[in-house]
Amino acid sequence: MTAPALLEITWTDPVTGRNGYVVIDTLVRGLASGGLRLREGCSLEEVRGLARGMTRKEAIVYDPADHYVPLGGGKGGIDIDPADPEATNVLRRFLAAVLPVVREQWNTGEDFGLRQETIEKVAAELGLPSTVEAVFATVPDAAASRAALAEAFATMVGGISLGDLVGGYGVAQACLAAAERLGKRPAEATAVVQGFGSIGGAAARYLAEAGVRVVAVADRAGLIRNDEGLDIEALLAARDGLGVIDRAALREVDTVGDRDEWLTVPCDLLVPAAMSYVIDEDDVPRINARVVIEGANMPTLPAAEAALRERGIPVVPDFLANVMTNAWWWWIVFQDIEPNAESSYAKIRAVMRRLVDTVTADANDSGRTLREAALDLAARNSEALAKRVGVTA
Structure with missing residues (x-):
């Protein structure tokens, strides 16, 4: 309970x-x-x-x-x-x-x-x-921490603030780790991303940068698809503050459809990266993906995750896959990393790969789901943290 x-x-x-x-x-x-x-x-x-x-x-x-x-x-x-x-x-x-x-x-x-x-x-x-x-x-030096956080948010990468990229970069790293476990090199993998705000847009950017073919993205206005791969940088340049893409920027080879069609597009990596509760049990038969990576918070309802498991489709849980926005803030504030892209991405990449490797190994050894193994890791860490500083729970 x-x-x-x-x-x-x-x-x-x-x-x-x-x-x-x-x-x-x-x-x-x-x-x-x-x-x-x-x-x-x-x-x-x-x-x-x-x-x-x-x-x-x-x-x-x-x-x-x-x-x-x-x-x-x-x-x-x-x-x-x-x-x-x-x-x-x-x-x-x-x-x-x-x-x-x-x-x-x-x-x-x-x-x-x-x-x-x-x-x-x-x-x-x-x-x-x-x-x-x-x-x-x-923190020991609040002025230094404030300055570091301000510098980090002022850092621009490809025209986008670093603070708007780190969470999606972490999701992309979780996706790449998942692809490896499917036996897929990035250039062989395909992805569909639902949501094109800070998490979804950055995840799509870094998946494409790694060589993954992002074949569809969905925003509030609908689905944009190209089975040969979308031009993610052009789409990022054409989105508004709410993550909606200007359709005038699409190429002739890109197609549009209803926004709910993102579930049905064949892909290796399915990345819900916007709203909660977007995959329910009735949606599961429509899904044509090999693994779901939760870029959003609580996108998959429990009954849907159980049905996905029956179909052999694992789910990388949200509190693992999209943890990096939160962690990055505090690594900057506590000065574990430098307030720049190189230091940020190196830390995110190393920690996400370690977490995915640990959780996957634990799940395989115990026969549990990735969520169950991740919950166990979080519980063990909470116990260790409580022994160190005390926790009010």
């Missing part, structure tokens, strides 16, 4: 009636980490599951050799479409209402439907220098 969360807040906007939520699942040294999402239909149950996932993400990357000491897990969500004209005002009122939690415990940032620059702008209006003030109080 899953333990209840430490703190759950349900807030109702006095102007629009929209609801917002904060869930603190666990605290380590009094701190929790996890982003804030804007999504029409977001619920307390969803945020509760996301916060639990953050506890696992923090734990799974624990390395006693790092200066970074993992935090607990927390998450926030507001039930509003990010494209709603009132979204920023609702965000401002929500953050004002939960400001004491942000100041003291909950270190947050961008998530689905919310850009980092937007939340930072609103936080500054409310008198917060950053959305991770609570963790800065725990």
Whole structure:
């Protein structure tokens, strides 16, 4: 049985009636980490599951050799479409209402439907220098950590901020590791990516850069497909702030279709990298992939994952595959890496490969799923962390 969360807040906007939520699942040294999402239909149950996932993400990357000491897990969500004209005002009122939690415990940032620059702008209006003030109080040299984080986010790689690339780079590394276990060299592998925001877009970029043929991507407007491989850099240059691609930039050889068709496109690597709950049990017979790598949080419902297992299609779980955005922030803040692309990518590549290798070996040895093996690794790390610093769970 899953333990209840430490703190759950349900807030109702006095102007629009929209609801917002904060869930603190666990605290380590009094701190929790996890982003804030804007999504029409977001619920307390969803945020509760996301916060639990953050506890696992923090734990799974624990390395006693790092200066970074993992935090607990927390998450926030507001039930509003990010494209709603009132979204920023609702965000401002929500953050004002939960400001004491942000100041003291909950270190947050961008998530689905919310850009980092937007939340930072609103936080500054409310008198917060950053959305991770609570963790800065725990580092030896807060000024140096602030400077490093600012430098890292100011670093541009191919016209995109490093902070918008590291999570997707980690997902791409998980995909490449999965392809190897299929006996596929990158140039022999194909991929389909659902979602073309910071995670999906970066994952597609680095898969293509490694030689993988990305044959389809799906955004809010539909599916874009080319079985010979899409021009990912051109698509990245043509997307807007919500990850929607301008169809005028497509080549004549590219085709378009309904956005739900991403499940049916034949591929080796299927990467849901946008919304939660997008693969249910009824979708499983339509899937033509050899492995699912969860770039989004909670994209595969439990019954669907069980059905995929029966079909022999493994699922690399979200709290492993998409952990690197969160870990990268803290490696920078705790100064385990330099605030540049070379140092960031080297650390991400090494840690992701180590995690995938460990989890895969454990799953193969025990006959468990990748999720079960990853949960066990996170639990072992949590026990080690608790012995070191204590955990409020």
